[in-house]
Amino acid sequence: MNNKNAVERIEYELTTFIRRAVYIDNSENKIGNLERASYLILRQLDEFGPARVKKLAESFKLDISTLSRQAGALEGKGLIERSSDPSDGRVSLFTITELGREKLKADKKTRLARYQKMLETWTNEEKELFGELLERMNDVF
Amino acid sequence: MNNKNAVERIEYELTTFIRRAVYIDNSENKIGNLERASYLILRQLDEFGPARVKKLAESFKLDISTLSRQAGALEGKGLIERSSDPSDGRVSLFTITELGREKLKADKKTRLARYQKMLETWTNEEKELFGELLERMNDVF
DNA sequence: ATTATATATTTGTATTATACAAGCATATAG
DNA sequence: CTATATGCTTGTATAATACAAATATATAAT
Numbered sequence: 572m573n574n575k576n577a578v579e580r581i582e583y584e585l586t587t588f589i590r591r592a593v594y595i596d597n598s599e600n601k602i603g604n605l606e607r608a609s610y611l612i613l614r615q616l617d618e619f620g621p622a623r624v625k626k627l628a629e630s631f632k633l634d635i636s637t638l639s640r641q642a643g644a645l646e647g648k649g650l651i652e653r654s655s656d657p658s659d660g661r662v663s664l665f666t667i668t669e670l671g672r673e674k675l676k677a678d679k680k681t682r683l684a685r686y687q688k689m690l691e692t693w694t695n696e697e698k699e700l701f702g703e704l705l706e707r708m709n710d711v712f
Numbered sequence: 713m714n715n716k717n718a719v720e721r722i723e724y725e726l727t728t729f730i731r732r733a734v735y736i737d738n739s740e741n742k743i744g745n746l747e748r749a750s751y752l753i754l755r756q757l758d759e760f761g762p763a764r765v766k767k768l769a770e771s772f773k774l775d776i777s778t779l780s781r782q783a784g785a786l787e788g789k790g791l792i793e794r795s796s797d798p799s800d801g802r803v804s805l806f807t808i809t810e811l812g813r814e815k816l817k818a819d820k821k822t823r824l825a826r827y828q829k830m831l832e833t834w835t836n837e838e839k840e841l842f843g844e845l846l847e848r849m850n851d852v853f
Numbered sequence: 854a855t856t857a858t859a860t861a862t863t864t865g866t867a868t869t870a871t872a873c874a875a876g877c878a879t880a881t882a883g
Numbered sequence: 884c885t886a887t888a889t890g891c892t893t894g895t896a897t898a899a900t901a902c903a904a905a906t907a908t909a910t911a912a913t
Contacts, residue, residue: 574839577840581831582820582824582827585846589730589733590772632731633735683719689853692852695718698715700841701842702719704842705722709729712732
């Protein structure tokens with residue numbers, strides 16, 4: 572039963588956390604749209620290199636049409652760049668631009684600062700452990 | 713720098729987790745609408761007792777009008793019940809119904825099962841520690 | 854080679870969640 | 884007893900999304 576209680580607590584806290592995080596995302600994204608999606612797209616392209624629409628859609632488990640529009644919006648803002656795959660004319664490959672990298676960096680900084688502050692009373696050990704546990708959870712999610 | 717790395721990892725993993733969790737929520741909520749919101753509302757009413765629209769809106773950091781509609785929908789499904797505050801005729805107090813409790817229980821079961829499975833290889837100690845850390849994080853969030 | 858089928862993406866349309874503003878009912882203050 | 888404040892609901896606009904249709908290109912079958 573202790574196990575159940577622990578899992579219950581985890582479920583409770585994660586659910587609570589998600590609600591708040593989504594709120595923060597939404598409230599900060601008042602300026603224009605997309606902020607929420609764009610961070611993830613930029614991060615993905617920065618980390619794993621150029622990707623096409625289908626790939627991005629799969630990464631985020633969103634419909635291809637949705638990613639098509641989001642990528643189009645990011646392209647319009649000059650944060651990512653479209654190039655065609657020489658071996659397949661149907662495919663658009665998206666690459667993060669220098670501007671996109673800057674924006675990603677700035678966004679990340681803001682987000683990190685928030686977490687930094689949230690966890691300022693934690694010891695390094697605790698933070699490391701927490702990160703490890705989160706990573707393990709995501710690996711099987 | 714180690715500290716920064718740990719926080720970076722936490723930020724990365726939590727962001728990833730949120731994306732996936734929101735996806736799951738959305739995909740399960742195809743049936744009708746509201747599942748996402750309703751779980752939280754029911755949980756809130758079950759845990760803290762009757763509440764009025766304004767209170768619920770504050771809890772979830774959503775606009776009052778949004779909560780008004782969500783509560784209306786839950787009321788329509790018989791999951792919560794409206795009563796007026798005898799001391800103030802403007803206020804509607806919402807209470808979870810027996811049916812609502814059953815639905816909450818069922819939803820919770822599904823969610824717990826998912827977490828249970830996700831964490832099945834963890835030791836009890838790890839689960840407990842993880843829950844504790846999550847709670848601490850939420851407390852300052 | 855020519856046509857049929859499959860795949861990648863974009864664009865059209867509908868739905869849902871949400872916020873903000875206006876309206877309505879009820880309280881409270883002057 | 885009127886004026887103002889409060890609580891909620893309803894009207895309207897916007898954004899994110901999915902699904903379906905359209906378009907372009909590639910691959911397979913004859």
